Structure formats: structure tokens, C-alpha cells
Amino acid sequence: MQNDEVSSRDVDVVVVGAGFSGLYLAHRATQMGLSVQVLEAGSGVGGTWFWNTYPGARCDVESIDYSYSFSDELQQGWVWSERYAAQEEILAYLNHVADRFDLRRHIRFDTRVSTAEFDGSGWVVTTEQGDTVSATFCVMASGGLSAPKKPDIAGLDDFAGQSFHTARWPKEGVEFAGKRVAIIGTGSTGVQLVPMVAREADQVYVLQRTPNYVVPAGNRPLGEGELDTVKATYPERRQNARRTASGVPAAAKPGPGKDLSDAARREVYERMWAIGGAPAILRGFTDVMTDPGVNVFVADFAREKIAQTVRDPETAESLSQRDFPFGAKRLCLETDYFEAYNRPNVELVDLRKKPLERVTAGGFVAGGEEYAVDVILLAIGFDAISGAVTEIDVRGRDGVSLKDYWADGPKATLGLQVAGFPNLFLVNGPGSPAVLGNVVAFAEQHVEWITDCIGYLRDNGVGTIETTPESDETWADHVDEVGGQTLYVRAKSWYTGENVPGKPRRFLPYAGGLDRYRDRCDEIAAKGYDGFVLSREHDPAEAASG
Numbered sequence: 064m065q066n067d068e069v070s071s072r073d074v075d076v077v078v079v080g081a082g083f084s085g086l087y088l089a090h091r092a093t094q095m096g097l098s099v100q101v102l103e104a105g106s107g108v109g110g111t112w113f114w115n116t117y118p119g120a121r122c123d124v125e126s127i128d129y130s131y132s133f134s135d136e137l138q139q140g141w142v143w144s145e146r147y148a149a150q151e152e153i154l155a156y157l158n159h160v161a162d163r164f165d166l167r168r169h170i171r172f173d174t175r176v177s178t179a180e181f182d183g184s185g186w187v188v189t190t191e192q193g194d195t196v197s198a199t200f201c202v203m204a205s206g207g208l209s210a211p212k213k214p215d216i217a218g219l220d221d222f223a224g225q226s227f228h229t230a231r232w233p234k235e236g237v238e239f240a241g242k243r244v245a246i247i248g249t250g251s252t253g254v255q256l257v258p259m260v261a262r263e264a265d266q267v268y269v270l271q272r273t274p275n276y277v278v279p280a281g282n283r284p285l286g287e288g289e290l291d292t293v294k295a296t297y298p299e300r301r302q303n304a305r306r307t308a309s310g311v312p313a314a315a316k317p318g319p320g321k322d323l324s325d326a327a328r329r330e331v332y333e334r335m336w337a338i339g340g341a342p343a344i345l346r347g348f349t350d351v352m353t354d355p356g357v358n359v360f361v362a363d364f365a366r367e368k369i370a371q372t373v374r375d376p377e378t379a380e381s382l383s384q385r386d387f388p389f390g391a392k393r394l395c396l397e398t399d400y401f402e403a404y405n406r407p408n409v410e411l412v413d414l415r416k417k418p419l420e421r422v423t424a425g426g427f428v429a430g431g432e433e434y435a436v437d438v439i440l441l442a443i444g445f446d447a448i449s450g451a452v453t454e455i456d457v458r459g460r461d462g463v464s465l466k467d468y469w470a471d472g473p474k475a476t477l478g479l480q481v482a483g484f485p486n487l488f489l490v491n492g493p494g495s496p497a498v499l500g501n502v503v504a505f506a507e508q509h510v511e512w513i514t515d516c517i518g519y520l521r522d523n524g525v526g527t528i529e530t531t532p533e534s535d536e537t538w539a540d541h542v543d544e545v546g547g548q549t550l551y552v553r554a555k556s557w558y559t560g561e562n563v564p565g566k567p568r569r570f571l572p573y574a575g576g577l578d579r580y581r582d583r584c585d586e587i588a589a590k591g592y593d594g595f596v597l598s599r600e601h602d603p604a605e606a607a608s609g
């Protein structure tokens with residue numbers, strides 16, 4: 064970079080996190096001739112896929128799409144074995160990427176960042192070990208689902224057995240044979256975990272507070288011929304995905320279900336159930352998410368499938384969601400989940416009928432009944448989207464804390480930058496569309512925008528870039544408004560922050576879709592970062608509007 068102050072820094076860019084986003088950032092920034100230091104809390108690359116090693120952990124986006132598109136050699140060379148990749152395979156892929164592009168030399172592992180402070184022209188990041196790294200730019204590639212939710216369960220500290228959050232699974236594994244196990248939580252994680260633990264443990268109690276809509280994953284091995292067909296048209300497939308709302312290629316367009324008879328709808332949905340996966344099932348008709356009658360049809364269909372599978376009618380009813388529309392929360396994809404409840408060693412504890420009172424030294428008490436267990440698995444979710452950033456003490460101009468700035472709810476222009484925090488970028492931050500689709504496609508878009516922006520600043524001798532409070536508010540209001548038009552606001556979930564007690568309610572992801580979002584980001588960049596404040600000098604008073 065150009066001026067003396069900047070060149071005296073350790074690196075041009077410091078990146079927090081070596082998951083999908085951080086790895087690509089390191090690759091792209093170094094390709095541009097920038098120096099990069101990635102700081103990673105884990106002892107290996109992979110982020111979410113490094114930490115979530117619980118049995119059954121698997122992606123809910125198809126492997127051929129949930130992968131980088133930036134290198135044709137990479138996508139042609141890598142062989143995915145299943146429709147939905149298991150955690151081990153995604154982690155192996157990310158390790159391959161780190162080696163193939165020689166990224167490890169930019170990464171410091173076992174290094175958790177505790178503070179990040181703007182010093183007038185750049186960032187000083189401090190690690191838990193007390194080391195500092197100074198950089199012109201700081202990028203939070205710290206992940207949307209990487210801050211485990213703190214358990215709000217009475218008595219958990221008194222438990223004498225083994226207990227941990229599923230995203231902190233012991234690396235040495237867990238022996239379930241001969242054990243009684245409680246699994247708290249029935250989101251995607253719980254749904255994947257239950258059948259796996261049920262195969263080994265003596266007894267499994269599944270503690271469910273809210274039933275979710277759970278649909279067949281339709282996972283299967285990928286035939287070699289099938290993968291070859293995809294590879295032959297990968298560039299077109301990726302191009303197609305870039306122009307969709309969700310970052311996965313658009314399938315042939317179905318028609319609306321509104322005017323069809325129930326029998327005709329049923330025929331379509333039997334097919335969708337057999338295909339499995341969220342895109343088929345959410346978009347079996349074009350109006351599942353907009354027409355209340357069609358939505359109720361699909362919800363009824365899903366409940367019928369449970370009743371056909373789960374033998375005990377009371378358990379089947381407890382597993383059936385009736386309070387919010389189909390698709391209002393991210394669908395959970397299952398393999399053998401409902402069948403698990405037919406096993407003699409699995410019992411659903413419906414916390415709506417038997418509230419969880421407390422954990423004791425030897426188990427838990429729900430609805431006045433005592434249950435003895437040896438292990439408690441906390442599949443209770445995450446302080447999503449903003450939690451990994453607010454865990455760090457981030458201080459911007461004049462020492463202002465990001466946590467304080469976000470006291471009423473996280474806000475960031477385009478989900479990328481925050482007023483008062485110059486040269487700080489967020490990947491897949493609050494206000495970005497990432498979690499509503501294929502996170503890898505969104506991460507690539509973010510990383511490309513951020514690195515292009517840094518390139519622009521370098522080429523134009525600009526010292527800092529930041530947003531304004533007005534722009535943050537306007538974008539957050541827009542995100543709220545667009546989110547308010549969807550069914551997502553009809554359920555309490557990590558999309559709104561309501562899964563974490565005390566977290567201000569705000570619809571966090573931008574529901575306008577990748578295509579619209581990309582256009583908006585590109586338009587702003589093409590106009591020299593219109594609406595952002597670009598400053599040649601480091602004195603904000605001399606800042607010139609971009």
C-alpha cells in the first residue's frame with residue numbers, strides 16, 4: 064500500500080476466521096498483492112465445519128452447489144460423494160482448498176481474537192494470548208452460526224455427567240453405548256443427531272420445546288455419471304446460481320398450486336417428498352410461501368407424513384408443528400429422524416406439556432417427573448449472524464463499542480460496513496442475505512466485493528472507507544421491511560434474534576435475495592462507493608463523500 068503509516072503496519076488485511084469466507088479472502092487478497100494475516104480460533108481450517116463434528120452433521124444445501132465457484136480447476140477436480148455432504152467431507156474439501164492455494168502460511172491457528180480497535184487509520188487486533196496484529200483493514204469472517212448460544216437452563220452447572228454444546232463436540236468423540244442421553248433442542252442439529260445417538264445409546268430422551276417442520280433430505284450417493292454431467296456445465300450452473308435469490312441454480316419453474324384440486328396437489332407433493340430437500344419442497348408450487356391455502360396444504364401434508372411414520376399417535380402429534388406457517392423457520396432435513404421415535408429406546412419429552420424445570424446432578428426434572436441421564440447434549444443453537452462479532456470487543460472511532468452501537472439491534476450498510484468503524488468489513492453480517500440460501504455463494508459475493516473495494520481504495524490513494532449512521536439505519540429499515548413481507552417473521556427464530564434471551568428483536572438477514580442484493584452492491588461500487596464516506600486523510604473532518 065502507499066503511505067508510510069500503512070506500510071509500517073504488520074499486514075494490509077487482518078481476517079478473523081478461516082472458514083469458507085476467510086479462506087477465500089486470504090486467497091483473493093494475496094492474489095491482489097496484499098499481505099494478509101488470518102487469525103483462527105480453531106486448530107484447523109473450516110470454521111463451522113471444523114467445530115460441528117457431532118454425529119450426523121451434514122449440510123442442507125447440495126454439495127455440488129455448496130462449494131467454491133472461483134476456480135474451475137478446483138470444481139472440476141473435487142469429487143463429492145453424496146448429494147448432501149457430511150461434515151467430514153466438507154472439512155476435507157476445505158483442507159484441500161487450503162493446501163491447493165497454499166493458504167496455511169497466512170493463517171495463525173489456535174488464536175482467538177479478543178479485541179479489535181480502530182487507531183485512526185487502521186486496526187489493531189489483540190488475541191487472547193495477548194499478541195497484536197496491526198492492519199489497514201480488518202475483515203470479520205467469523206461466521207453466522209459460530210457463537211454457540213449460552214445455555215439458559217437452570218441447574219446445568221450441577222450436572223455430574225458429561226454435557227456440552229453440539230458445536231463444541233469433544234474431538235476424541237463420545238461413547239454412547241450403555242448410556243442414557245438427553246438431547247435438548249430439535250432444530251436442524253437435534254434432528255440430525257437424534258437417529259445417530261439412538262443407534263448406540265441405551266436410552267435417548269429428546270427434549271422438544273417447539274416442533275419444527277422436518278422434511279426428507281433425500282440424501283443419496285452421487286453417481287459418477289451424475290457428477291460428470293454437472294461438471295460438464297459447471298460454469299453455466301454457477302452463472303445461473305449467481306442470478307437466483309438463494310444462490311442455488313433455479314430448477315424448472317413449477318406452476319402455482321392455488322387452483323389445483325387437493326388430489327392434483329397431493330400428486331405433486333408425493334413427488335417432491337420423494338425428491339427431498341428444501342428447494343423441491345418449498346417450491347413444489349410457486350405459491351407455497353405466498354398463498355395461505357397452498358401453505359396450509361403443504362403443512363397438512365407434512366403432518367400427515369409424520370402420522371404415517373411415527374407409531375405412537377401422541378408422539379406424532381407432539382412432533383407436528385401447528386403454530387406457524389410451513390417454511391417460516393428454516394426447514395430441517397431428516398434422515399431416519401421420525402423412524403427413531405419408533406425405537407423402544409427413544410422417548411420424546413414434550414416440554415410444552417412437561418416444562419423443563421431444572422437439571423440435577425443425575426439428570427433433569429420435567430413436568431414434575433425425574434429422568435436419570437449420563438449425558439446432556441445441548442443442540443440449542445447459536446447467537447446467530449451477529450454473535451461471533453459481538454463476542455469480540457470491537458472499538459471504532461473514539462473508542463465507540465460495536466456492542467453499544469448495536470444495542471437496539473445489529474445494523475450495517477449492506478451487511479458489510481458499520482458507521483464509525485472505518486475499514487472494518489463484515490462477511491455475511493446482519494443485513495446481508497447470506498443465511499437465507501447457499502452461504503458459500505453469498506460468501507464469494509461478499510469477499511469479491513470487499514477485496515475489489517480494497518483494491519479501489521489502494522488504486523485511488525484512499526485511506527479509509529466507512530458508512531454513515533443514516534445509511535446503516537436506512538438499510539436496517541429496508542431489511543426489516545423486506546423481511547416483514549415474508550413468512551419468516553411469523554416464527555421466533557435465530558433470523559430475528561428471538562432465540563437468544565435479551566437479544567433485541569430485529570429481522571437480521573436481507574430477504575431480497577442474492578440477485579437483487581448483488582445488483583445493489585455492484586451499482587454502489589460502480590459509482591465509486593456511492594453513499595460511503597471515503598477519506599484520503601485520516602482526519603474525519605476532511606472526509607469527502609464518495
Ligand code: NA7
Nearest residue numbers: 215247248249250251252253272273393442443444445557
Ligand atoms: P436452532 O435451529 O436455533 O434450534 C435450537 C433448538 O434448541 C430449538 O429446538 C430450540 O427450541 C431449542 N432450545 C434452545 N434453547 C432451549 C432451552 N433453553 N430449552 C429447551 N430447548 C431449547 O439451532 P440448530 O443448531 O438446530 O440449527 C441452526 C442452523 O444450523 C440451522 O437453521 C441450519 O441452518 C444449520 P425453540 O425453537 O427455541 O423453542
